[in-house]
Amino acid sequence: MNYTDVFGEPTRGKYVIAGINVGMILRKDWTTHQQARDYLCDFDGEPQIVEGIDDEFIREKHKEYPHLSLADCEYMWTGAHFCEELLKFDGFMLHASAVVYKERAYLFSAPSGTGKSTHTKQWLDAFGEDAYILNDDKPVIRLLNGKAVVFGTPWSGKTDQNRNAGVLLGGICFLERADENWIKPVGAKDAAFGILNQTIRPGDKKRLVKLLELLDNVIKTTGVFRMGCTISTDAAIMSYDAMKGETRA
Amino acid sequence: MKVKSDFVLKEVAGQWIVAPSGDASISFNAMITLNDSGAFLWKTLEGGASEEELVSALLGEYEVSEETARAGVRNFVEKIREANLLDD
Numbered sequence: 001m002n003y004t005d006v007f008g009e010p011t012r013g014k015y016v017i018a019g020i021n022v023g024m025i026l027r028k029d030w031t032t033h034q035q036a037r038d039y040l041c042d043f044d045g046e047p048q049i050v051e052g053i054d055d056e057f058i059r060e061k062h063k064e065y066p067h068l069s070l071a072d073c074e075y076m077w078t079g080a081h082f083c084e085e086l087l088k089f090d091g092f093m094l095h096a097s098a099v100v101y102k103e104r105a106y107l108f109s110a111p112s113g114t115g116k117s118t119h120t121k122q123w124l125d126a127f128g129e130d131a132y133i134l135n136d137d138k139p140v141i142r143l144l145n146g147k148a149v150v151f152g153t154p155w156s157g158k159t160d161q162n163r164n165a166g167v168l169l170g171g172i173c174f175l176e177r178a179d180e181n182w183i184k185p186v187g188a189k190d191a192a193f194g195i196l197n198q199t200i201r202p203g204d205k206k207r208l209v210k211l212l213e214l215l216d217n218v219i220k221t222t223g224v225f226r227m228g229c230t231i232s233t234d235a236a237i238m239s240y241d242a243m244k245g246e247t248r249a
Numbered sequence: 250m251k252v253k254s255d256f257v258l259k260e261v262a263g264q265w266i267v268a269p270s271g272d273a274s275i276s277f278n279a280m281i282t283l284n285d286s287g288a289f290l291w292k293t294l295e296g297g298a299s300e301e302e303l304v305s306a307l308l309g310e311y312e313v314s315e316e317t318a319r320a321g322v323r324n325f326v327e328k329i330r331e332a333n334l335l336d337d
Contacts, residue, residue: 188262189282196268196280205257208270212259219262 010052016041017082018140018151019166020089023047024078030071032078036154038164049085051078079138079155083200087210091142091151094172095198098139098150099123101131104170105150106243107139109198115177117161119229122236136161141169141218148218171223171243174198178228181235183242191215191224251297252329253336258283258291267291267334281332286311290325300326 009028015036016022021043026033053074061073068076083093096109097116101123108116116137123131137157139150148169156162173183174194186194192215202208223243229235255270265288267281283291286307293306300322307318329335 188264189266192261192264192266193280201268202270205255205270208257208268209259212257212261212266212268216259216261 013040014042014047015039015154016043017153017164018086018089018091018142019144019149020049020086020091021045021047022049022051022082024050025052026078027071027074031075032071032154035075035156035162038162039154048089049082051082053077053081075155079153080200082153082155083138083140084202084207086140086142087202087207087214089142090144090214091140092199092211092214093138093140093153093155094195095137096139096172097136098134098152099131100134100165100167101127101170101240102244103167104244105134105139105167106170106240107141107150107172108175108239109172109194110175111198114175115229115231116175118231119175119235119239122231122233123240126233126236127240132163133161134163134165134167141214142166143214143217146217146221148222169218169222171225172218173225173227173239173243175227175229178230181227181229181232181238183225183227183229183239186224186226188219190226191219194224194226195219250294250299250326251336252291252294253334256334258288258295260288265291281328281334286321287325287328290322291329294329 010025011028012025015024017039058070058073061077062068062070086092094107094109096107097120098105098107099120108119110116120133134150135152135156138155140153142149149166150169151166152162152164195215202211225242227239256267257270258267265283289310290303293303303322304318307322308315
């Protein structure tokens with residue numbers, strides 16, 4: 001790996017992310033380094049995942065995607081690599097805003113710009129200090145002892161809303177904007193396609209099979225919904241009421 | 250006939266789904282669901298088979314008339330050809 005001080009000082013750190021020991025070489029005070037601060041943890045032994053991107057790769061990506069800053073490039077491609085590695089640890093990332101209430105994490109997933117974060121903000125308004133955002137853009141779901149657990153990670157998108165915690169999955173909901181609030185459970189097909197559409201699909205068959213095995217377990221034990229919602233606390237109360245107690249544990 | 254090699258057939262929560270890996274994953278439309286006999290035909294096609302061979306495979310596995318099997322195979326082939334999953 002080639003690091004120079006052209007891009008700022010590389011710093012080595014030990015982190016525990018989603019319960020996995022991660023060694024990262026990050027450029028000091030860049031986005032990734034700042035967002036990962038809460039995950040610093042001095043574990044013993046070798047890291048299970050190693051993250052670090054050399055200068056040349058960052059330069060290439062920046063050339064390819066000029067609207068991204070160099071720091072963005074480091075942030076995005078360390079995040080993408082982490083997601084790939086996650087499969088080895090029975091985990092995957094879902095493009096969603098994750099809100100926690102009464103010790104369960106509820107995930108709202110949709111394409112960018114639909115209003116995921118807008119909806120979970122309504123939960124904070126409706127349920128006050130008892131609710132918090134676990135990760136506003138890319139929470140990780142891991143299957144641990146047969147139970148789906150949602151984790152915050154440093155890769156939380158444009159906002160830095162994430163918390164270093166693991167919370168049992170309460171439900172998954174695909175949302176769209178609507179003039180009236182409605183919510184309904186979806187079948188296995190819509191649940192699987194919905195999730196596959198909002199995660200990074202592996203490039204090789206072996207890992208795709210592994211992801212589908214994980215989805216099989218998650219969908220069998222979790223309520224999955226589709227919802228149309230207005231921007232209102234009413235919508236938050238509706239989605240909570242429909243999703244609570246739906247965990248088929 | 251053969252199905253494209255970068256697709257995976259897997260049962261997810263009681264539903265057979267075919268999902269693409271690699272570059273094929275660009276297109277969401279390339280994901281389809283299959284019923285049990287469709288999944289059986291898909292597995293047969295992974296190794297390559299003609300329409301006739303599919304019909305006799307189906308007749309060996311299910312207790313159906315040749316007519317039904319033939320119609321089933323025709324529907325199946327049409328469905329996966331439309332989804333652009335055939336490598337022929």
